[in-house]
Amino acid sequence: MGRTSDARNKLLDAAATLIEQRGYAALGVAEICTTAGVPKGSFYYFFESKQALALTVIDEHWATQRRQWEELLGSGHDPLRRLRDLFEATEEVQRTGQQQVGLVAGCLFGNLALELSNQAEEIRRRLQEIFEAQIDLIEQVVIEAKEQGQAGLSVEPREAARSIVAQIEGRVLLAKLLNDPGQLETLWRNCLDLLQVPAHARPTD
Amino acid sequence: MGRTSDARNKLLDAAATLIEQRGYAALGVAEICTTAGVPKGSFYYFFESKQALALTVIDEHWATQRRQWEELLGSGHDPLRRLRDLFEATEEVQRTGQQQVGLVAGCLFGNLALELSNQAEEIRRRLQEIFEAQIDLIEQVVIEAKEQGQAGLSVEPREAARSIVAQIEGRVLLAKLLNDPGQLETLWRNCLDLLQVPAHARPTD
Structure with missing residues (x-):
């Protein structure tokens, strides 16, 4: 559970920073995962899109x-x-x-x-x-x-x-x-x- | 000359409309050319980027x-x-x-x-x-x-x-x-x- 919510928080932090810097359209899920240090496969476990x-x-x-x-x-x-x-x-x-x-x-x-x-x-x-x-x-x-x-x-x-x-x-x-x-x-x-x-x-x- | 500036104007009109609708990052040169009805090869004749x-x-x-x-x-x-x-x-x-x-x-x-x-x-x-x-x-x-x-x-x-x-x-x-x-x-x-x-x-x- 601890590790799970860690990954979710990392994705949220990375997305917040990237959206702040570059907006929404310019971002891809892969880049958000790389920045968060979270495997891409995990993304859709936490977020639908x-x-x-x-x-x-x-x-x-x-x-x-x-x-x-x-x-x-x-x-x-x-x-x-x-x-x-x-x-x-x-x-x-x-x-x-x-x-x-x-x-x-x-x-x-x-x-x-x-x-x-x-x-x-x-x-x-x-x-x-x-x-x-x-x-x-x-x-x-x-x-x-x-x-x-x-x-x-x-x-x-x-x-x-x-x-x-x-x-x-x-x-x-x-x-x-x-x-x-x-x-x-x-x-x-x-x-x-x-x-x-x-x-x-x-x-x- | 007439045809040349036509293509340039078409690219400008298409870009203005698309940027207005969706912003800059979400657009690609190919889409601008398709919307303008101008061959992609022509784009870089008129615009560097x-x-x-x-x-x-x-x-x-x-x-x-x-x-x-x-x-x-x-x-x-x-x-x-x-x-x-x-x-x-x-x-x-x-x-x-x-x-x-x-x-x-x-x-x-x-x-x-x-x-x-x-x-x-x-x-x-x-x-x-x-x-x-x-x-x-x-x-x-x-x-x-x-x-x-x-x-x-x-x-x-x-x-x-x-x-x-x-x-x-x-x-x-x-x-x-x-x-x-x-x-x-x-x-x-x-x-x-x-x-x-x-x-x-x-x-x-």
């Missing part, structure tokens, strides 16, 4: 990221501070990745959304659920910010949360293209603008 | 889009109206594409930026130039908007232009993921927020 493996990579990545988002956005801090914590954590993830391999990898979900939305319906649906869940988590904080008079009266929380997620994805795209995690530094200011935070409620630091 | 073809596809797409952006953003209209025209045109492109093939294709540059930035240095550089050129074009309009008191005093035009481009890319990503061009409808409102357009200067329609 390359797509099934990719879905598991997506699910595991989201399970980890969701815990982080829930922790940051559900902390007892001031709502705007919680959003700022999320942006800083997002930048930190890209910066750490760059330090490790020399390249900004971008967002796994954004990368696969653009690569596969029109080719793999099951992956599209899974990614749709993940983005909606991200929007849900941010929406709750926007509602609180609005209740506390920190966001503009005309701000519609769900639409604002969607715009914040779009801004994160757009900024991560620029960070990847320019190999510069610093592109994410303005997310905080963008967020204050998108939430129409009045001047008196804007943190000064 | 698949990457050289992709660069030409990118350049031609940008030549067309740049003309459209310059026309819309350089018109004599009010600066905010020009930005609105750009967002409406962007939505229209995605909507028309969806009507033709049933799917929102997204932005060729954004798709390739996420797929290839870390794998093809020449493509990365070309896409960097294109995004910087887009930011330049928007920045000029933001400067004018600011001069006319339509944007907030603390708005930094280049950074605001960069944020608008990021919002476009993020929204196009959601439009592709959800196969819903309507995701681009809020770009106008996002732009007013990112430019801190005061309430009295916000168009009412």
